[in-house]
Amino acid sequence: MADIAFLLLIFFLLVTTINTEKGIYMQLPPKLDETVEPPEIKDRNLLVILVSNDGNVLVEGEFMRLENIREEVVRHITNDGSDPGYSENPEKAVVSFKTERALPYERYVEVLDEIKGAYVDTWNDYARSEFGVRDYPTYQASLPDDDPNTPEDEGEDLVKDRFPLKLSLAEPDPG
Amino acid sequence: MSAHFKKKSKAKQEIPTASLPDIIFMLLIFFMVTTVLRETELLVITRLPQASAVEKIDQKRLIQYIYVGEDKESGEDAVQINDALINDLPDIRDAMYRRLLDEPRTIVSLNVDRDIETGMLYDVQQELREADALRVNYSTASEAPQ
Numbered sequence: 001m002a003d004i005a006f007l008l009l010i011f012f013l014l015v016t017t018i019n020t021e022k023g024i025y026m027q028l029p030p031k032l033d034e035t036v037e038p039p040e041i042k043d044r045n046l047l048v049i050l051v052s053n054d055g056n057v058l059v060e061g062e063f064m065r066l067e068n069i070r071e072e073v074v075r076h077i078t079n080d081g082s083d084p085g086y087s088e089n090p091e092k093a094v095v096s097f098k099t100e101r102a103l104p105y106e107r108y109v110e111v112l113d114e115i116k117g118a119y120v121d122t123w124n125d126y127a128r129s130e131f132g133v134r135d136y137p138t139y140q141a142s143l144p145d146d147d148p149n150t151p152e153d154e155g156e157d158l159v160k161d162r163f164p165l166k167l168s169l170a171e172p173d174p175g
Numbered sequence: 176m177s178a179h180f181k182k183k184s185k186a187k188q189e190i191p192t193a194s195l196p197d198i199i200f201m202l203l204i205f206f207m208v209t210t211v212l213r214e215t216e217l218l219v220i221t222r223l224p225q226a227s228a229v230e231k232i233d234q235k236r237l238i239q240y241i242y243v244g245e246d247k248e249s250g251e252d253a254v255q256i257n258d259a260l261i262n263d264l265p266d267i268r269d270a271m272y273r274r275l276l277d278e279p280r281t282i283v284s285l286n287v288d289r290d291i292e293t294g295m296l297y298d299v300q301q302e303l304r305e306a307d308a309l310r311v312n313y314s315t316a317s318e319a320p321q
Contacts, residue, residue, distance in 0.1 A: 005200030021232040023314040101294030109224040117228035
């Protein structure tokens with residue numbers, strides 16, 4: 001009897017799945033303060049990605065295929081001043097992501113996924129070359145635990161210090 | 176003489192415990208099968224998009240869920256926070272503001288249907304910014320949608 005009960009118990013343990021929350025994590029820009037002027041960003045440090053209502057992607061005013069965005073973003077953030085068309089250094093590099101209002105959400109996530117993927121790729125490469133670990137999550141796991149009371153404090157994460165995620169979810173265009 | 180009449184009981188006085196594990200197991204399984212984990216009832220249709228550069232959120236306690244999709248009854252676009260549909264978008268601001276007072280580390284998980292226009296999403300995000308709820312998660316599906 002106890003054997004059967006054990007089998008049942010193990011069966012239920014195995015078939016029960018607890019769904020975990022997965023998604024693209026983002027930090028929204030804080031509410032605009034009218035009294036403070038927004039900081040000036042040099043044009044070369046800003047990569048403007050615009051998605052029109054029909055799903056076409058314009059990077060710096062030129063059409064680009066979805067699969068090329070990642071490469072373009074990586075080039076922008078890892079440029080480090082060598083090409084005058086791209087950013088001066090990774091700390092100053094900003095990616096601006098705008099869409100028109102009637103764009104379906106699915107396309108929005110597709111493009112956002114590519115941009116986030118570009119950052120993840122850069123972090124992985126940097127962690128591998130500088131710290132000799134397999135990828136960025138491995139490096140992150142080796143860090144001492146953050147104080148949970150200060151969520152904004154990234155601790156001693158040198159990879160994120162080098163390539164901070166500066167993605168501006170810009171104010172949408174009216175209409 | 177009196178000893179002659181004393182009844183001698185042959186039954187043991189202990190309760191037999193051999194089947195106790197079985198009984199406990201039965202109870203355990205009974206409760207496992209009948210327990211329903213509390214789940215939010217979705218009042219809107221959300222078919223999540225897919226993405227690859229995703230992160231897992233471990234601290235489930237911190238998450239507040241916002242669902243944006245077609246209302247199952249009326250068929251119009253609607254927004255649901257946790258359990259309830261909301262009538263006006265500014266209600267999001269109030270709800271999140273109150274929640275943030277309790278738990279400043281709150282993460283808002285946005286479960287948005289694939290076909291919702293981003294304009295709607297921006298309106299929701301604008302409300303979140305007003306409430307200073309800046310940590311958001313665009314929830315995505317891990318498997319192919321049915």
